[in-house]
Amino acid sequence: MDLSTTYMGLKLTSPLVASASPLCMDVGEVRKMEDHGAGAVVLASLFQEQIEHDAEELDFYLHYGTDRWAESLTYFPHKEDYKLGPEAYLAHIAAVKKAVSIPVFASLNGISAGGWTSYAKKMQDAGANGIELNIYFIPADPRLGSEQVEQRYLSVLKAVKSAVHIPVAVKLSPYFSATASMATRLDAEGADALVLFNRFYQPDIDIEKLEIRPRLELSTPWEGRLPLRWIAILFGKLAKKASLAATTGIHTAEDVAKMILAGADVTMMTSALLRHGVEHLAKVRAGLVEIMQAKEYESVAQMKGVLSQKSVPDPEAFERANYMKTLQSFGLTATKE
Numbered sequence: 001m002d003l004s005t006t007y008m009g010l011k012l013t014s015p016l017v018a019s020a021s022p023l024c025m026d027v028g029e030v031r032k033m034e035d036h037g038a039g040a041v042v043l044a045s046l047f048q049e050q051i052e053h054d055a056e057e058l059d060f061y062l063h064y065g066t067d068r069w070a071e072s073l074t075y076f077p078h079k080e081d082y083k084l085g086p087e088a089y090l091a092h093i094a095a096v097k098k099a100v101s102i103p104v105f106a107s108l109n110g111i112s113a114g115g116w117t118s119y120a121k122k123m124q125d126a127g128a129n130g131i132e133l134n135i136y137f138i139p140a141d142p143r144l145g146s147e148q149v150e151q152r153y154l155s156v157l158k159a160v161k162s163a164v165h166i167p168v169a170v171k172l173s174p175y176f177s178a179t180a181s182m183a184t185r186l187d188a189e190g191a192d193a194l195v196l197f198n199r200f201y202q203p204d205i206d207i208e209k210l211e212i213r214p215r216l217e218l219s220t221p222w223e224g225r226l227p228l229r230w231i232a233i234l235f236g237k238l239a240k241k242a243s244l245a246a247t248t249g250i251h252t253a254e255d256v257a258k259m260i261l262a263g264a265d266v267t268m269m270t271s272a273l274l275r276h277g278v279e280h281l282a283k284v285r286a287g288l289v290e291i292m293q294a295k296e297y298e299s300v301a302q303m304k305g306v307l308s309q310k311s312v313p314d315p316e317a318f319e320r321a322n323y324m325k326t327l328q329s330f331g332l333t334a335t336k337e
Contacts, residue, residue: 001289002299005039007243007266008130008167008192010103012039015260015300016281016288019247019268020044020107020134023278025092027099032278037285039266040103043096045134046089048110051119086119090126097127105169109134113155120160120168130167133160136198137173146177150185157189167192169245173200174226183234186242193243194234195268196227218271224249228262235263235308251275253287263305 003014018041023029025044033041089106096104106128110116120131135156139149153170160168168190174197176182183194204215227246234244246259247268256267272280297303 001292002301003039003285003288005265005300005304007040007103007245008169010040010129010167012103012266014039014285015256015264015266016285017042017245017266017268018273018278018281019270020132021270021274023273027092027095029278030096030104031099033273033281034100034102036279036281038102038281040105040129041096041100042105042107042132042268043089043093045107045109046086046119046123048108048112048114048116051086051116090122093123093126093128103129105130105132107132107134108160109136110156111135111137112152113159117156117159118163121163124164124166128166130169130192131160131164132169132171132195133157134171134198135173136200138200150176150182153182154185154189157186157191161190169193169195169243171195171198171247173198174230175200179230180233180237183230183242184238187238187240190240191242193245193265194238195245195247196230196234197248199223199248218274219249219251220271221249221251221255224255224258227264228258231259231264232262232308235305236310253284253291256284256288257291257303260300260303261305261307263308263310265304 005012005015014037016038018024018033018038020042021044024041030041093104093106104127106123108117108120108123108131123131133156135153137149137152157168157170170186170191170193172182172186172194186194199219202215204213205211206213224246227248231244231246243265244263245266245268246264250256250259250267250269251272259267272284292303
């Protein structure tokens with residue numbers, strides 16, 4: 001059984017990718033991921049705020065008092081000689097690359113183009129096989145139009161692509177008014193992969209303390225319906241053929257198989273590994289092999305996109321028909337019960 005797949009031009013031994021989580025920041029856990037069937041790993045994100053804060057804080061201490069004692073500047077080495085906090089992230093990339101043979105993708109999390117994107121080059125130099133841009137942005141300003149929001153994504157991608165020669169993926173929000181159009185624009189701008197979708201974490205309110213409380217809930221399989229739909233729509237529609245990665249709601253071998261049938265090149269999981277441990281990868285891998293054998297698929301490549309919309313002449317009508325059929329199915333189920 002050939003489980004290999006190609007993602008961003010890189011050959012992976014399997015479509016199972018361990019996506020960003022605290023587990024990926026432990027070299028020993030990453031080794032276990034490889035041993036249990038992961039085809040690649042995405043390290044936890046380095047945030048724009050981390051880079052900018054560390055740089056600003058260092059700049060403050062380097063220049064503190066220089067308005068009173070100019071000679072104090074000579075007490076310090078040049079700013080570029082200091083190692084900022086994010087340097088530890090770069091060291092982790094190098095350590096993981098030394099420990100495993102599977103591709104290792106670094107992750108940059110930000111919302112606007114700027115000096116922080118220069119860290120993409122440092123990630124490349126540290127040994128990263130590619131970079132995932134996790135653009136986590138909630139457009140809360142009512143004066144911000146849709147074109148301005150989209151331009152932020154394109155600007156960050158352009159800045160990073162100009163700094164590196166390794167492949168770059170963009171992790172997308174599911175809330176664009178025209179998701180397919182945005183996907184094609186990112187593809188045209190040079191995105192080597194689209195990761196569908198970024199999962200926005202919703203805050204809660206603590207009634208007793210009358211305060212906002214961040215609350216992280218791990219994903220459930222039903223959340224996979226959203227990336228499943230859009231991967232099926234986008235498969236075969238991107239002119240430059242950016243890879244498609246499915247993320248959110250992938251917990252079982254069945255979830256993986258569905259995404260591949262829809263057209264995904266890889267499937268990424270985090271919540272399942274946090275719940276069940278890294279060893280869960282082996283169970284998912286074995287289950288995927290069983291499904292492929294049962295359906296007589298000899299390879300992931302043969303299976304990919306079989307149930308996509310590539311051959312549908314009118315995707316909008318197809319989606320409308322599915323919507324109506326889904327509503328009708330609920331009525332039929334209720335009548336039978």
